[in-house]
Amino acid sequence: MTLMKKFLGAAAAVAVTAGAALADPAIIFDLGGKFDKSFNEAAFRGAQRWADETGGKFLEIELQSEAQREQALRRFAEAGANPIVTTGFAMSTPLSEVAPDYPDTKFVTIDGWVEAPNVHVVGFAEHEGSYLVGLLAAKASKTGTVGFIGGMDVPLIRKFACGYAQGVKAGNPDATIIANMTGTTPAAWNDPVRGGELTKAQIAQGADVVYAAAGGTGIGVLQAAADAEGVLSIGVDSNQNHLFPGKVLTSMLKRVDVAVYNIMTAGENLEVGFEALDLSQDGVGYALDENNASLISEDMKTSVEDAKAKIIAGDIKVHDYSSDDSCPVLDF
Amino acid sequence: MEKMPKWADIALIPLLNLTLAFGISMLVILAIGQDPIEAVKLMVSGALGSTYGWGYTLYYATNFIFTGLAVSIAFKAALFNIGGEGQAALGGLGVALVCLYIPFPHWSVAIIFAMLGGAVFGAAWAAIPAYLQAKRGSHVVITTIMFNFIAASLLNYLLVNVLRPKGAMDPASAKFPETTNLPTFHEMLEPLGIAFSKSAPVNISLLIALLACVLVYILMWRTRIGYEIRAFGESPSASVYAGISPLKITMIAMLLSGGLAGMMSINNTMGESERLIINSIEGAGFIGIAVALMGRNHPFGVLLAALLFGFLYQGGGELALWMSIPRELVLVIQGLVILFTGALDNMIRIPVERMFIRAAKRKEA
The missing domain is CATH 1.10.3470 (ABC transporter involved in vitamin B12 uptake, BtuC)
Incomplete structure (x- = not known):
């Protein structure tokens, strides 16, 4: 309630004196919604942690239409919010149009790509993290068949799938990988029912480890895998091991929360540039906690740690789908 | 007179329907602990209060x-x-x-x-x-x-x-x-x-x-x-x-x-x-x-x-x-408007129609 009053006060203040400096950070969640248990929620957790620790406040909005992207950016910029954090690759184009109009405001894109002096770009090496969980999947699979379920068929998800497939092949060169996408509309990011059905279909084809990179849809994947006998799932973005303890092999961590937390901590003094968060900075990784300790054997742990060290050292090159729009081990 | 006047049919009834839809929406906003008056003010000024708002509307x-x-x-x-x-x-x-x-x-x-x-x-x-x-x-x-x-x-x-x-x-x-x-x-x-x-x-x-x-x-x-x-x-x-x-x-x-x-x-x-x-x-x-x-x-x-x-x-x-109103609430408001103006149209129409007919009869008598 107090938060709301502050927003209203801010809105009123803006209406009267345009350009009043609010200097609170703002965050814009993509169409998947704030509580997708995955990508956007990780961003929210980071912002919330910052607010809890500093007592600060942040403006936020969950987008509900494409035309709102630019609208939300401009409104927050005009309200004096700084920095303005955006999640999702779809913000790239609106951001590149809005950012030059507000040179004193710092914008952040997570997963997007914008070249402007006041836009901070945060990119994650999802292919590296996916490689590690793929390796674990291959080692954990008894049938030699593993599954991948993506949200929409977009380049970012292909990047996940391609890294995963490379990891699987590294763990077991004869493994079969079944890859499916949930849908062709943005609803695919939030369709746990269909996620569950796809998982059952993959299980019927022999898959016994299924990796979900599908936002809120992944909950259905994890559920269906947990319901089936002897099938494990792999979560994504946030640590999802706790959702079904003992049934989730691991989670591919994408530390969006850390990135958002650091950005909000830096606040207006954020150093603008390109921030590549890969394995070496723990920007991506695999989750190991008490919920999945029994599933990861010593042997698996050694080989995945070994692969991690080699990727960091540059001895293993994980092919990045987005670098040339192709994947050596998986056809789309 | 068997029908109500035309102005009531095309203006009054939709207006009553809308009022009902917005009334219930305001109750919903109240129920989630927000101020409905502020919300309506914000909606109107945001959509119609500036050329910016009009531009999007x-x-x-x-x-x-x-x-x-x-x-x-x-x-x-x-x-x-x-x-x-x-x-x-x-x-x-x-x-x-x-x-x-x-x-x-x-x-x-x-x-x-x-x-x-x-x-x-x-x-x-x-x-x-x-x-x-x-x-x-x-x-x-x-x-x-x-x-x-x-x-x-x-x-x-x-x-x-x-x-x-x-x-x-x-x-x-x-x-x-x-x-x-x-x-x-x-x-x-x-x-x-x-x-x-x-x-x-x-x-x-x-x-x-x-x-x-x-x-x-x-x-x-x-x-x-x-x-x-x-x-x-x-x-x-x-x-x-x-x-x-x-x-x-x-x-x-x-x-x-x-x-x-x-x-x-x-x-x-x-x-x-x-x-x-x-x-x-x-x-x-x-x-x-x-x-x-x-x-x-x-x-x-x-x-x-x-x-x-x-x-x-x-x-x-x-x-x-x-x-801090969740975006789903906006859908609720839109849904209520559709419900009242489309599906529940007769709920208002029939009593209003009766009222007009009765008034007309009284005049005749």
């Missing part, structure tokens, strides 16, 4: 006028076209192909071809369900819904694999060349000395949408083919007896409907995003159904209903922006 309304007209024409022929979503998506593809691959000297030429491109693609997408309905009796409701999914898949495939610039992460086409960019209200009104918000997306497509309303009216009520469409919709068997071909009317009504839905893309694809994005329609095809229902399938009613929904979209967006 009218932009959304433009989409809804096209899809609302599309649904209403098919409706007049007793065809329930639920495929506005897919037809508009294909229209977007048509607009994008025209804008990307034909070098235009000026936007005024580009828009004519883009309209043609959008209309032809949209109409083509409606033609198959129409043909199946007319020739095979496959119900148009089922086939148009299914065609929405096919359209989404087709667009997804094309944007990811064909139209996407190399290396881009966003599944969208390249930017259209600058000569195809439509003038926004800001640019159109500046020479007249009227300052209009620069960032609002409303553009010249709105005028085309208004023109479309007039043309649809003339077509439906002032031409022979319009008469045939309406006659067929009222009674197919009687119209066959009168020598009207069901195949011809079904095809024409659906082609017009699909074409109008496809033309919506000059507003969102050519006017706003200036490239083809994967989620460009975002439900406008479905909102069109509500708009047509509320507007009683009349172009003027469609225009008013489209403005109302444009207001709800933009005002709702402002709510989500400035209050």
Whole structure:
């Protein structure tokens, strides 16, 4: 309630004196919604942690239409919010149009790509993290068949799938990988029912480890895998091991929360540039906690740690789908 | 007097329905612990309080006028076209192909071809369900819904694999060349000395949408083919007896409907995003159904209903922006408006009608 009053006060203040400096950070969640248990929620957790620790406040909005992207950016910029954090690759184009109009405001894109002096770009090496969980999947699979379920068929998800497939092949060169996408509309990011059905279909084809990179849809994947006998799932973005303890092999961590937390901590003094968060900075990784300790054997742990060290050292090159729009081990 | 006066029918009843819908919405806002008065103020000032707000309201309304007209024409022929979503998506593809691959000297030429491109693609997408309905009796409701999914898949495939610039992460086409960019209200009104918000997306497509309303009216009520469409919709068997071909009317009504839905893309694809994005329609095809229902399938009613929904979209967006009201609540408000003006219309209509009749009788006595 107090938060709301502050927003209203801010809105009123803006209406009267345009350009009043609010200097609170703002965050814009993509169409998947704030509580997708995955990508956007990780961003929210980071912002919330910052607010809890500093007592600060942040403006936020969950987008509900494409035309709102630019609208939300401009409104927050005009309200004096700084920095303005955006999640999702779809913000790239609106951001590149809005950012030059507000040179004193710092914008952040997570997963997007914008070249402007006041836009901070945060990119994650999802292919590296996916490689590690793929390796674990291959080692954990008894049938030699593993599954991948993506949200929409977009380049970012292909990047996940391609890294995963490379990891699987590294763990077991004869493994079969079944890859499916949930849908062709943005609803695919939030369709746990269909996620569950796809998982059952993959299980019927022999898959016994299924990796979900599908936002809120992944909950259905994890559920269906947990319901089936002897099938494990792999979560994504946030640590999802706790959702079904003992049934989730691991989670591919994408530390969006850390990135958002650091950005909000830096606040207006954020150093603008390109921030590549890969394995070496723990920007991506695999989750190991008490919920999945029994599933990861010593042997698996050694080989995945070994692969991690080699990727960091540059001895293993994980092919990045987005670098040339192709994947050596998986056809789309 | 057996009926209530006309002004009550077209003005009072919708107004009462809206009041009820907003009343319940305010109770919902109260129930989640927010201040309903502030919320309404915010919605009104956000949607209508500035040229910026108007710019967005009218932009959304433009989409809804096209899809609302599309649904209403098919409706007049007793065809329930639920495929506005897919037809508009294909229209977007048509607009994008025209804008990307034909070098235009000026936007005024580009828009004519883009309209043609959008209309032809949209109409083509409606033609198959129409043909199946007319020739095979496959119900148009089922086939148009299914065609929405096919359209989404087709667009997804094309944007990811064909139209996407190399290396881009966003599944969208390249930017259209600058000569195809439509003038926004800001640019159109500046020479007249009227300052209009620069960032609002409303553009010249709105005028085309208004023109479309007039043309649809003339077509439906002032031409022979319009008469045939309406006659067929009222009674197919009687119209066959009168020598009207069901195949011809079904095809024409659906082609017009699909074409109008496809033309919506000059507003969102050519006017706003200036490239083809994967989620460009975002439900406008479905909102069109509500708009047509509320507007009683009349172009003027469609225009008013489209403005109302444009207001709800933009005002709702402002709510989500400035209050801690979850975005789902905006959907609740929209749902209540549709519920009261569409489904529960008779709940108000019958008592009000009785009241008028009773009052008239008392006067006579």
